[in-house]
Amino acid sequence: MEAGGEARAGLGLFSRFRSALGARGLQDISGDGGVRKQVLRPGTGQPVPPAATVAVKYSGYLEHMEKPFCTNCTKKLPRLMKLGKDITLGGLEIGVLTMKKGEVARFIFSPSYAYGQQGCLPLIPPDATVLFEVELIDFLDSADSDTFFALTAEQQDTFPLQKVLKVAGMEREFGNYLFRKQYFEGAKDRYKRAYSILGRNPSTEAEQCQIDASKLLVLLNLSITYLKLESPARALMYGEKALEIDERNVKALFRCGQACLCMTEYEKARDFLIRAQHIEPFNHDINNELKKLASYYKDYLDKEKEMCCRMLAALNSSS
Numbered sequence: 001m002e003a004g005g006e007a008r009a010g011l012g013l014f015s016r017f018r019s020a021l022g023a024r025g026l027q028d029i030s031g032d033g034g035v036r037k038q039v040l041r042p043g044t045g046q047p048v049p050p051a052a053t054v055a056v057k058y059s060g061y062l063e064h065m066e067k068p069f070c071t072n073c074t075k076k077l078p079r080l081m082k083l084g085k086d087i088t089l090g091g092l093e094i095g096v097l098t099m100k101k102g103e104v105a106r107f108i109f110s111p112s113y114a115y116g117q118q119g120c121l122p123l124i125p126p127d128a129t130v131l132f133e134v135e136l137i138d139f140l141d142s143a144d145s146d147t148f149f150a151l152t153a154e155q156q157d158t159f160p161l162q163k164v165l166k167v168a169g170m171e172r173e174f175g176n177y178l179f180r181k182q183y184f185e186g187a188k189d190r191y192k193r194a195y196s197i198l199g200r201n202p203s204t205e206a207e208q209c210q211i212d213a214s215k216l217l218v219l220l221n222l223s224i225t226y227l228k229l230e231s232p233a234r235a236l237m238y239g240e241k242a243l244e245i246d247e248r249n250v251k252a253l254f255r256c257g258q259a260c261l262c263m264t265e266y267e268k269a270r271d272f273l274i275r276a277q278h279i280e281p282f283n284h285d286i287n288n289e290l291k292k293l294a295s296y297y298k299d300y301l302d303k304e305k306e307m308c309c310r311m312l313a314a315l316n317s318s319s
Contacts (some may be wrong), residue, residue, distance in 0.1 A: 026108070029098050034110040035091045040133075043100030048139045051146065053082050054096055055137040055177070060130055069123055069130075077181045078137060080174070082146075089114060092132060099136040107132045138177060145170040148197070157200065161207055168194040168214050175221060184228045191222045212245045216252075219245070223255040232262035250276050254286055261289070266297045 026036040048054060055078045059068040072078055079086075087093045091113030099105060111117060111127045119126040148159060148167045156164075175190035195218045202208040219242040226235035236259035242252035257272035270293060276286050 030091070030094055030113065034113045035094050036108045037095060037098065038106045039103065040106060041102070041104040043103030043136060045101050047100055048083070048097050048136065049141050049143070050097065051083055051141075051143040052139045053080050053142040053174075054139040055080055056096060057135040057137060058092070058132055060132045062124070062128060062130060077178075077183050080140075080177075082142070089132075092134070095132070095134060096136065099134070101136060101138060104133070104135045107134065140170065140173055140177065142170060142174075145174075149193075156197065161200070161202075161210070164197055164200065165210060165214050168198055168218065171197075172218055172221065175225075179221070179225060179228075182228075184225050188222065188225045188229065191218050191225060194218045195222065216242055216245045216249065220249075220251050220255065223252070223259070227255065227258055227262070230262075232259040235259040236263070248279055250280050250283070250286075253279075254289070257286075257289060257293075261293055261296065264296075266293060269293055270297075 026038050029035050029037050057073050057078055059071040059073055061068050081087055083093055083096065087096065089109070091107060091109030094113070095105065095107040109130050109132065111129060114130045115124045115128055117126055119128055124130075144163060145167045148156060148163070151159070159167075171190050171194035175187040175194065178184075178187035178190060195215065198211055198215050198218070200211070202211055219238045222238040223235045223242065226232070226238065236256055239252050239256035239259060242249055243256070246252065253272050253276035257269045257276065260266070260269035260272060270290075273286060273290050273293060277283065277290065280286060
């Protein structure tokens, strides 16, 4: 964790904070001294809202121990955690709610905000004060999404369209976060969840346009995600669904061309990519893909020619 080199000293860091509980730089954020905070690196934007879903890196320390008793800093992708559900340490939830995106902070939790009088033997002794170092990587305000998916199917059908679109957008944001972290299976599931709620029948043409716009974004995301998952047939399927909404969508044409190229369907790949090139003739990615296609197709024809020559040679020798 960035700005956390000192934390790895463990014993020295914790002892200094124990002696500094009432000193400058430590803010009492619980009002009773039970949760104290020092900002190591400021974040940006708004603090985490209640009921948000957060991605945090953390390490917890006990006094007289050099190494953290718990940490997730060794993981490439921190697990998304829902406030009020997945974070069970009271002090940690209070602390996270004061943080902004990108912030790194240290917290000292008294026993009543940590593991209580009983502790958590054999690891955590009774009445233990603990120190946590936390980095808030990202958060998503998932309250509306959680509310929607807690409803029955019948109740969901009566949900106002604008709220449905907001929920679909939130699920797509979840997918985008997971995609950026290269967790493509999780991203695919979130995109599918978003797409599943966009099938309602609109009452006006304006509503249909709004639904189609939201669907298009999700379908494009599904197409590229399946390419990353090395499932080109599904990537093509979702790309073609996107083209049903917007037949001139360059991203959809490009994804379909990529998928066909992966499946060695060279004629189809060329058709999609040429259509994309006609719309954006100077698009670097499209032109590079066409060059790749030409190279692959030449290799394919050379191999076909070589195979035919071998077959003819075999026939001639047998006769």
